[in-house]
Amino acid sequence: MSIIQTKDVKKWFGDFQALKGITMDVAEGEVLVVCGPSGSGKSTFIRCINRLEQHQEGQIIVDGIELTNDLKNIEAIRSEVGMVFQSFNLFPHLTVMQNITLAQIWVRKKNRAESEEKAMELLERVGIPEQAQKFPGQLSGGQQQRVAIARALAMEPKIMLFDEPTSALDPEMIKEVLDVMKELAKSGMTMIVVTHEMGFAKEVADRVMLFDEGMLVEENTPEEFFNNPKSDRTKLFLSQIL
Amino acid sequence: MVDLIKKNAKSLQESLFSSVGSAVLTIATTYLVINFFRGMLGFALTSDKDWLAVLNNMQLYMVQAYPEEDFIRVWLSVGLTFVLAGLSIGIWRSDDRVKSSQVFNSFFKGGLGVLFFTIIAPTNASFMGNDGSVITEEVFSMDTRLGILIPVAVFCVIFFSIRFTNVKFTVNSSDMVFFYLFIPVALLWFVKLPTIQLDQNNERIIPDPVMPIADTTKIPWTVIFVSFLLSYFIGMYLKNIKSIKSIMSLSWFLLPLLIFSWIFKKPQIDMSVVLGSDLPIFGVFLLWGFLVITFVNNSIFKKYYSTYLGVTFLLTLVGVFSGLPMLAKTCLLLIALFSVVVPAVSTSSQGKRSLLIVWAVALVTLTFLLRGGASDTGIVVPGSSIFGGFSLTWLLAIFGTYVSFPLGVLLALGRNSKLPIIRIVCTGIIELTRSVPYITWLFFASVTLAVFLPAGVEFNLIVRVLMVTAFFSGAYFAENIRGGLQSIPKGQYEAADAIGMSPFQKISLIIMPQALRAVIPTLVSSAITAFKDSSLVTIIGLFDFLTIGKTVIGNQSIPVNFVGHDRENLIFVAIVYWIFTFTLSRRSMKVEKKLGLGER
Ligand SMILES: Nc1ncnc2c1ncn2[C@@H]1O[C@H](COP(=O)(O)OP(=O)(O)OP(=O)(O)O)[C@@H](O)[C@H]1O
Ligand SMILES: [Mg+2]
Numbered sequence: 001m002s003i004i005q006t007k008d009v010k011k012w013f014g015d016f017q018a019l020k021g022i023t024m025d026v027a028e029g030e031v032l033v034v035c036g037p038s039g040s041g042k043s044t045f046i047r048c049i050n051r052l053e054q055h056q057e058g059q060i061i062v063d064g065i066e067l068t069n070d071l072k073n074i075e076a077i078r079s080e081v082g083m084v085f086q087s088f089n090l091f092p093h094l095t096v097m098q099n100i101t102l103a104q105i106w107v108r109k110k111n112r113a114e115s116e117e118k119a120m121e122l123l124e125r126v127g128i129p130e131q132a133q134k135f136p137g138q139l140s141g142g143q144q145q146r147v148a149i150a151r152a153l154a155m156e157p158k159i160m161l162f163d164e165p166t167s168a169l170d171p172e173m174i175k176e177v178l179d180v181m182k183e184l185a186k187s188g189m190t191m192i193v194v195t196h197e198m199g200f201a202k203e204v205a206d207r208v209m210l211f212d213e214g215m216l217v218e219e220n221t222p223e224e225f226f227n228n229p230k231s232d233r234t235k236l237f238l239s240q241i242l
Numbered sequence: 243m244v245d246l247i248k249k250n251a252k253s254l255q256e257s258l259f260s261s262v263g264s265a266v267l268t269i270a271t272t273y274l275v276i277n278f279f280r281g282m283l284g285f286a287l288t289s290d291k292d293w294l295a296v297l298n299n300m301q302l303y304m305v306q307a308y309p310e311e312d313f314i315r316v317w318l319s320v321g322l323t324f325v326l327a328g329l330s331i332g333i334w335r336s337d338d339r340v341k342s343s344q345v346f347n348s349f350f351k352g353g354l355g356v357l358f359f360t361i362i363a364p365t366n367a368s369f370m371g372n373d374g375s376v377i378t379e380e381v382f383s384m385d386t387r388l389g390i391l392i393p394v395a396v397f398c399v400i401f402f403s404i405r406f407t408n409v410k411f412t413v414n415s416s417d418m419v420f421f422y423l424f425i426p427v428a429l430l431w432f433v434k435l436p437t438i439q440l441d442q443n444n445e446r447i448i449p450d451p452v453m454p455i456a457d458t459t460k461i462p463w464t465v466i467f468v469s470f471l472l473s474y475f476i477g478m479y480l481k482n483i484k485s486i487k488s489i490m491s492l493s494w495f496l497l498p499l500l501i502f503s504w505i506f507k508k509p510q511i512d513m514s515v516v517l518g519s520d521l522p523i524f525g526v527f528l529l530w531g532f533l534v535i536t537f538v539n540n541s542i543f544k545k546y547y548s549t550y551l552g553v554t555f556l557l558t559l560v561g562v563f564s565g566l567p568m569l570a571k572t573c574l575l576l577i578a579l580f581s582v583v584v585p586a587v588s589t590s591s592q593g594k595r596s597l598l599i600v601w602a603v604a605l606v607t608l609t610f611l612l613r614g615g616a617s618d619t620g621i622v623v624p625g626s627s628i629f630g631g632f633s634l635t636w637l638l639a640i641f642g643t644y645v646s647f648p649l650g651v652l653l654a655l656g657r658n659s660k661l662p663i664i665r666i667v668c669t670g671i672i673e674l675t676r677s678v679p680y681i682t683w684l685f686f687a688s689v690t691l692a693v694f695l696p697a698g699v700e701f702n703l704i705v706r707v708l709m710v711t712a713f714f715s716g717a718y719f720a721e722n723i724r725g726g727l728q729s730i731p732k733g734q735y736e737a738a739d740a741i742g743m744s745p746f747q748k749i750s751l752i753i754m755p756q757a758l759r760a761v762i763p764t765l766v767s768s769a770i771t772a773f774k775d776s777s778l779v780t781i782i783g784l785f786d787f788l789t790i791g792k793t794v795i796g797n798q799s800i801p802v803n804f805v806g807h808d809r810e811n812l813i814f815v816a817i818v819y820w821i822f823t824f825t826l827s828r829r830s831m832k833v834e835k836k837l838g839l840g841e842r
Contacts, residue, residue, distance in 0.1 A: 075742055075744065103742060106751065
């Protein structure tokens with residue numbers, strides 16, 4: 001049973017067509033890695049899934065709800081789908097604890113004590129419970145990204161989207177974030193991860209996709225994708241990146 | 243101790259005389275500063291300067307022509323403000339401790355300041371008499387000089403050397419506020435100065451008898467100080483009550499309205515209007531709100547909610563331009579806004595109950611304040627306004643900020659809105675108000691505004707001035723805030739969207755706090771400008787603080803002749819303005835620090 005389904009999704013920025021008809025689906029509990037050259041529409045695509053961008057043609061169905069202009073649907077989907085950004089996007093004026101409890105209190109309407117308990121639980125899961133009272137500006141990049149993951153998880157989403165979560169990090173911090181993501185994948189979360197970390201893709205992904213110029217060029221299991229790619233575009237891409 | 247002095251001397255040498263250029267600069271600046279203050283002091287001390295022109299007219303300065311038998315109302319306003327301030331300081335009591343050495347140090351510095359002025363004060367001063375001739379006279383005799391110099395020097399030495407003793411303790415910084423305030427209040431009782439006294443024929447008794455400077459006001463001030471202190475303790479006691487902080491913030495918002503509409507105004511209440519019009523309107527709207535809250539989750543009502551909202555807004559629009567009583571119009575506006583908020587807030591039955599309480603309290607407050615504001619005043623003063631002098635300046639400043647700040651926030655958001663109609667209207671309002679001088683707006687308020695208001699609506703001149711002021715400084719606030727909004731990265735909006743926040747939550751919890759924080763300095767400078775610009779109301783015949791000093795006292799000949807003494811008064815006015823604006827800017831610096839602006 002697929003939890004995300006897209007049918008022929010097309011998206012234009014002005015005259016420029018960023019997505020040229022993407023059809024795919026993701027099963028519950030699946031980990032999908034999306035890669036591709038810069039400007040190929042990876043970000044645009046996963047941002048369409050929680051409606052940070054609007055697609056103009058085609059269909060996106062998340063957990064049985066179709067994304068339309070209906071505000072109610074959008075809010076419902078957004079609270080089912082967590083998102084982690086390349087630049088963390090933590091709220092700098094709030095402490096780590098407040099960052100994580102905010103949505104629980106205001107969107108889920110839980111009480112404070114309950115949400116703080118949940119937040120501590122999540123901070124332990126991502127390995128930084130001692131940073132709860134600090135402000136994001138006082139943390140390292142890797143710690144910030146782990147807070148961002150905890151913040152997204154606090155909504156108890158069914159799906160997690162990652163848009164190049166490690167690209168803004170120093171090499172030694174990449175591992176700590178990837179470890180958290182691996183743990184998350186093993187726990188059965190449905191994940192779509194845009195990344196250039198091929199190690200991660202080989203180890204955890206159930207499927208790998210390659211985007212190029214707004215099109216889905218290849219869709220394959222990790223073994224096949226890396227060892228025996230179907231398309232020449234993939235071969236070229238892999239030769240550049242590995 | 244010797245070491246310390248050596249070290250200080252060395253650092254002084256390094257900072258002031260590090261090179262030939264800086265040595266020359268230091269000496270030249272010192273020379274200029276000393277001469278400037280010499281001139282000032284000479285001017286201040288000459289017998290030609292009658293500082294009693296200031297002291298004797300305090301009442302005029304504060305409330306202009308407010309009748310003496312109703313002064314209790316003025317004191318009540320001041321007292322209430324202080325009580326609220328005391329409560330707030332107690333509730334928000336900081337845990338910062340001030341070291342005793344810091345306190346002694348500031349006393350030491352104060353003493354040095356006095357020493358400086360005593361030493362440089364000129365013995366003789368030349369000044370221009372009122373007839374244009376130059377007179378030279380002794381203004382600061384050696385005896386007086388020594389009489390001040392010696393005790394102050396002793397005082398300085400004590401506070402300097404106390405650092406090297408074992409007297410070391412810390413005080414809570416909030417407690418210090420009371421200590422510092424205690425000093426002027428105590429001085430009211432002890433410092434005596436020549437005071438103008440009149441005999442039965444209204445002739446000035448010469449020489450002026452020496453009396454405590456604030457003979458008539460020392461008792462009220464003492465009472466106020468004591469209540470201030472008491473409420474501080476009460477505030478500390480109340481500290482842990484849930485939601486006390488939001489109640490306090492709300493009280494701060496309501497207090498000026500209460501003062502404006504009830505305390506200062508002494509409204510003449512017509513009971514027949516209260517019973518015949520206010521109560522029924524109140525009842526209808528209470529019921530209306532109650533119905534909305536009860537049925538908000540009902541599926542049929544939910545389905546037609548947007549229709550209901552549209553109808554309500556239409557009714558409001560029609561109502562505002564009709565001949566309905568003021569209360570009904572305001573209630574209509576309130577219910578329209580309330581209806582927008584209700585679905586977002588009310589879910590559980592408990593949420594509904596608290597919402598109902600909020601609605602009832604808001605309605606009661608509104609009805610109460612509006613009745614006071616709309617009734618005739620029982621205060622009889624010559625001229626057009628019961629507010630004058632400092633009370634007017636203060637009123638304009640407070641309302642200028644209270645009304646224009648939220649307005650500025652709304653205008654800034656509107657200008658950034660995606661909906662073209664809202665954006666165009668907001669941009670229009672901002673550009674229109676900003677591009678016309680404030681004085682023009684004041685004339686507009688006094689002469690033309692009545693033409694634009696719907697028939698049957700009439701406002702007091704002060705209210706009209708407040709209206710244009712709100713828009714004028716609101717436009718400036720809006721532009722400042724818009725600058726702050728632009729500094730928020732797009733990622734913040736997206737992050738808020740991604741965790742499922744509603745647009746309202748996104749703006750009020752994520753975007754606005756950051757935007758405001760980024761523009762605190764500009765916001766404060768706009769507020770300061772608005773405070774100072776309030777003196778322009780003189781041009782439409784209102785008597786603000788400055789006008790009292792310059793025009794009223796400067797032309798005062800009965801009962802005492804103060805004609806030509808406007809220079810002293812101008813200095814006094816300048817100092818008062820300076821004290822307020824300086825305090826404001828210092829506070830804003832503290833707030834900035836607290837929010838850790840520089841930290842990131
Ligand atoms: N808001 C926008 N307005 C106009 N064009 C945009 C916008 N966002 C993206 N684009 C264009 O759409 C194309 C796809 O962008 P996208 O960010 O999805 O690429 P990407 O695959 O994520 O690249 P990268 O690996 O560099 O992040 C790019 O050519 C980009 O220039
Ligand atoms: Mg991208």
